[in-house]
Amino acid sequence: MDIAEIDAFMAEQKTLAGPPPEWQDGTRPGELSATWNIADAVGIVRAQLRFRCPRHSPQFPSISVVYRGNLISRLDIVAPDQCKLNPPGAAALGLPPKVCGSHWHPWTDNRHFVLSAGFGQVPYRRLIPPQVRRLPQALPWLSDQINLTIGPDQRGFDVPPQGELFP
Numbered sequence: 116m117d118i119a120e121i122d123a124f125m126a127e128q129k130t131l132a133g134p135p136p137e138w139q140d141g142t143r144p145g146e147l148s149a150t151w152n153i154a155d156a157v158g159i160v161r162a163q164l165r166f167r168c169p170r171h172s173p174q175f176p177s178i179s180v181v182y183r184g185n186l187i188s189r190l191d192i193v194a195p196d197q198c199k200l201n202p203p204g205a206a207a208l209g210l211p212p213k214v215c216g217s218h219w220h221p222w223t224d225n226r227h228f229v230l231s232a233g234f235g236q237v238p239y240r241r242l243i244p245p246q247v248r249r250l251p252q253a254l255p256w257l258s259d260q261i262n263l264t265i266g267p268d269q270r271g272f273d274v275p276p277q278g279e280l281f282p
Contacts, residue, residue: 118230121182124162125222129153130264132160135272138168145170147275153180153263166250173274176250178257180222185234190219190243190257192250202228202238214240217247219257250274 132152141148146169153162161183168176180188198215205212208224220237228238247256250273258265 118226121187121222122226124155124182125187125261127156128262128264129155129162131164131266131269135269136166138166138275141167143167151272164254168250168274174249176253176274178250178253180257180261186237187229187234188220188222188225188261189237190217190253191240192217192248192253199240201240205239208239210239210241214242216245217243217253219243219260221260 130153132154136149136151138147138149140146146167148168149166151164151166152160153164154160155162163181165179165181166176167179175192175194177192178190179186193216195216198213199218200213201210210224218240220240222237224239224241225237228236243253243256247253251271254272255265255270257263
């Protein structure tokens with residue numbers, strides 16, 4: 116896949132296609148997932164937001180940006196004391212060696228890694244603002260970062276209510 120095609124996709128204005136998705140059992144045990152299509156500027160769907168939510172920790176969902184089946188960015192809401200190391204070379208990108216708390220893996224920081232290693236991982240991470248602690252806050256924040264327009268009827272998407280997590 117052409118990296119310039121992804122660069123162009125990330126730079127262009129996009130919209131979420133349709134109403135909020137339904138949560139369903141994920142491919143991993145104990146996990147829920149939801150997928151929301153992204154339409155480009157002319158209405159063609161080539162990408163998705165893929166949401167994951169552990170049933171035992173619904174306060175820690177993640178949002179992956181997937182373009183033509185390939186992971187290109189991800190936002191992870193995690194506990195403030197959960198720390199991850201950035202790979203070697205992080206300093207050259209202006210990134211800290213270690214990130215604690217909720218973070219995202221932007222395409223701009225990971226594109227060179229993907230160029231050399233191929234798709235599948237986006238290891239470089241940045242902190243997100245500390246006030247972004249829940250999915251209804253994370254989705255608009257991420258959308259602003261990737262030029263994704265969210266309609267008024269699409270706002271408020273959240274993890275399922277507690278009663279729906281344990282059928």
